[in-house]
Amino acid sequence: MTFHHDKHHQAYVNNLNDALKPYPWLQGLSLEALNAMVGTGMLPEEIESAVRNNGGGHWNHSFFWRIMMEPTNATDGPSGELESAIVDTFGSLEGLKEEFNAKASTRFGSGWAWLIKTPTGELKVTSTPNQDNPLMPRSVVGEVGNPLLALDVWEHAYYLDYQNKRVDYINNWWNLVNWAEAERIFLESYMPYSQ
Amino acid sequence: MARRSSLSTIKRMVGVLPEQTSVIAGSSSSTLHGSRGKATLPDLPYDYSALNPVIIPEIMELHHKKHHQTYVTNLNSFLEQLAEAEHAGDVNKMIALQSAIKFNGGGHLNHSMFWEMLCPPGSSEPPQGKLLDMIERDFGSLDTMISKFNGKTAAVQGSGWGWLGYNTESDKLVVATTANQDPLQATTGLIPLLGIDVWEHAYYLQYKNVRPDYLKEIWKVVNWNNVADRLKNASS
Numbered sequence: 001m002t003f004h005h006d007k008h009h010q011a012y013v014n015n016l017n018d019a020l021k022p023y024p025w026l027q028g029l030s031l032e033a034l035n036a037m038v039g040t041g042m043l044p045e046e047i048e049s050a051v052r053n054n055g056g057g058h059w060n061h062s063f064f065w066r067i068m069m070e071p072t073n074a075t076d077g078p079s080g081e082l083e084s085a086i087v088d089t090f091g092s093l094e095g096l097k098e099e100f101n102a103k104a105s106t107r108f109g110s111g112w113a114w115l116i117k118t119p120t121g122e123l124k125v126t127s128t129p130n131q132d133n134p135l136m137p138r139s140v141v142g143e144v145g146n147p148l149l150a151l152d153v154w155e156h157a158y159y160l161d162y163q164n165k166r167v168d169y170i171n172n173w174w175n176l177v178n179w180a181e182a183e184r185i186f187l188e189s190y191m192p193y194s195q
Numbered sequence: 196m197a198r199r200s201s202l203s204t205i206k207r208m209v210g211v212l213p214e215q216t217s218v219i220a221g222s223s224s225s226t227l228h229g230s231r232g233k234a235t236l237p238d239l240p241y242d243y244s245a246l247n248p249v250i251i252p253e254i255m256e257l258h259h260k261k262h263h264q265t266y267v268t269n270l271n272s273f274l275e276q277l278a279e280a281e282h283a284g285d286v287n288k289m290i291a292l293q294s295a296i297k298f299n300g301g302g303h304l305n306h307s308m309f310w311e312m313l314c315p316p317g318s319s320e321p322p323q324g325k326l327l328d329m330i331e332r333d334f335g336s337l338d339t340m341i342s343k344f345n346g347k348t349a350a351v352q353g354s355g356w357g358w359l360g361y362n363t364e365s366d367k368l369v370v371a372t373t374a375n376q377d378p379l380q381a382t383t384g385l386i387p388l389l390g391i392d393v394w395e396h397a398y399y400l401q402y403k404n405v406r407p408d409y410l411k412e413i414w415k416v417v418n419w420n421n422v423a424d425r426l427k428n429a430s431s
Binding site: 003007008011049053108109110111129130131154155156159160163164 | 257261262265294298352353354355374375376394395396399400403404
């Protein structure tokens with residue numbers, strides 16, 4: 001956790017700030033807006049890749065910390081509308097976990113697994129490479145939507161504790177999910193930028 | 196001529212000792228039926244502790260026994276599925292399997308070369324002869340080449356490899372990078388002379404997030420003799 005937050009996430013923040021330094025008009029934008037601009041030609045060409053990797057990395061890790069909590073206080077699963085939506089879409093919480101775990105374990109190289117709410121209100125499990133995320137345009141990531149859950153499967157996220165055993169890391173991660181937060185996002189989320 | 200040298204290069208790539216017959220049928224031909232046997236995990240040319248303190252034994256063991264082994268196991272499984280699909284005339288399935296074969300086949304090729312491209316710190320002799328001449332001609336000096344290599348390789352986003360490659364058409368040495376386990380030759384045409392793994396599993400337990408430190412130290416265990424051999428084979 002310490003390395004992940006203090007080193008990796010910090011580096012994304014620093015690099016993003018460096019990239020945006022010459023562009024005051026971009027500095028006022030939200031992180032969501034920056035991510036939505038990736039691959040659209042709206043960003044200066046020379047910082048496109050820096051924004052994609054570091055704007056993506058900063059948003060992703062900020063979100064990651066947001067949807068986790070100490071295992072002792074975490075609930076076993078969702079309730080209310082999110083629970084109904086999960087049962088409707090995946091049959092059960094187990095069904096969601098199966099699909100999510102499969103996407104997370106088969107993401108080759110570095111990347112993330114996501115549970116998202118699509119622009120049409122559906123739940124979907126997706127994965128992205130490197131620091132791409134579902135806030136980026138459809139032309140860049142394929143599946144777009146508002147993330148409800150995110151799991152970092154870059155090796156740095158688990159290597160010190162699990163080494164090569166990504167599957168164990170994924171299975172154990174469910175004990176950290178902050179379902180209350182996920183529900184809150186589910187009920188409130190909307191897509192502010194047309195996809 | 197090109198086909199013959201690519202087959203022998205592949206045999207070298209998978210670390211096959213002369214008496215082993217298991218080679219993945221990875222020639223430029225796309226048909227994989229009648230493959231020559233399963234891919235196997237090559238032995239390291241040294242102990243797990245041999246590259247200490249540049250790479251700690253724990254990393255070497257995990258990297259070889261777990262990561263590389265997984266590529267081998269998965270590659271064999273997907274090659275089997277590919278052969279079945281081909282036998283059944285299921286072109287769609289054959290196409291669907293391509294990315295898995297690229298991941299795992301690339302992983303197997305790359306790591307097999309990697310073990311040979313490294314050697315204990317005591318045995319690492321600086322480049323000389325034709326290899327040194329070409330490095331100096333194409334980069335100015337060894338230090339400049341290393342600087343360029345490290346710059347590009349540290350900047351690889353996510354998982355990938357840094358390479359010193361040989362361009363057969365222009366007869367030049369080039370620094371290149373590939374993503375994930377993309378094999379250099381298959382994806383760029385460059386002949387791999389030296390590859391450095393910058394997937395986090397290659398260095399994280401020791402260097403943590405400081406990939407540039409790993410890249411600074413790794414040059415102490417580069418097996419320049421092997422690099423020179425590869426150049427010789429590639430340019431003959």
